[in-house]
Amino acid sequence: MAIVIQPYRPEHELAVADFNQRLRQAGEDQNMVFYRWAEPRWLPRTADSRIYNEFFVAVDGGIVRGGYALKTQEFFFPDGKIRSIGYYHHPLSEGIVDKAHAIVGTLLLRDAMQRATLLYCLGMGGYDNPLPRMLVRLGWAHCLVPFFFRVVNPGRFLRNMHTLRSSPLRNVVLDLAAYSGAGWAGSKLFQGYRAMLAPKSSADCQEVASFEDSDSARDAGAIWEKARTTCSFTAVHDGEALRVLYPTVGTHLRRIFAKRNGTTIGWAVVGERRKDAKYGNMRVASVVDCFALPEDHFAVVSCATRALEREGFDLILTNQSHEAWGRAFKAAGYLPGPSNFLFAASKKLAELLAPFAEVRPRMHLTRADGDGLPANF
């Protein structure tokens, strides 16, 4: 039988359930399953949608052997134009559990590249994983998106960070730091030092219920118009896009506005991450997305951070590719950490981002452009 990659339709749902069952039985990560429903719950395609998800499945004689998702979204480019591009995400092939289907991974990627020649991938968990290795082999442009974290509760951080506890000696040292208060004191000293050096934020912070009301959408639209040219490459962040990306139902995301003299100067979307074993019992939040003029980045980061600290989170995470946003997060007491969050651009997309080394520092990519939204919140 020939493998045919086709749009995922309701009549495939039973075959997808069987596919997921085979992956689970093979002992793969129990979360590594394809979408149960053919109709995307997040960003379904409608007649007038500019941002939408589509799912595709690889069908072999009625049996599903793999699938992928393709998000279509408008991006602002270095030449000042806005283009609709594809984001290839959640590819899954039966080849990971049965080598007889080794062909499927290549088929899925080639199919996506035909459907969207301007294609990118983001996240992917590090260069060692199969997908990024494939993309590098295909000659895609790629880079790491820097990762930053702010420890709000040092004691809980030191007790819970399993990745730091890689040896018995480290366990003892971290327990000592956690229970003696040395970790707390060190963290507060560092953040106090950072605060002395940081610019003073004179902004007022305000949480808004949604991007759907006219004032919020208008303010976000005005910031988009003013600030987009400070980015070389970024998803369109106008009021309409934000309303679609961050609806009030289905996620626990919060929208924080920074205002000065009554005028909105920037915004951030923040949220609590779902529980993840690597963070133990900590309450972990993310600054998912943000937008402002560079001179207002620090004010936005400060507002977002304060809102999350007030909620009692232990740790705040963010990924920011734009170097000016990175500086603002560092000024607000965030530390850079090792990133496994990769951006990769197809050759056709990379041609529009050339020279990549020069364009890269002003690309504005965040967790919102990656594969964890909204599943991780």
Place this chain on the structure above:
Amino acid sequence: MTASTFEQVRSVASDIFGVPAEKITAESSPETIENWDSMQHLNLVLAVEEKFGVQLDPEDIEQMKNIGAVAKVVEKLQSASH
């Protein structure tokens, strides 16, 4: 499938999978070659494209289920371009 095309494909596959050419037959597939996983399949696709100057569509890749099938796909694309 001509012997010449098959020999050239076998040589490419031998390099990619790290298997002596004489152990590769027309029926060799991911089920019989240990290193033939999804990553190596992509490497095979790229190497075939480079070696024979052809562009493989998903429909062509889908047919590449064993070495003999790869050689047939190459011949089909070469004859179509002449």
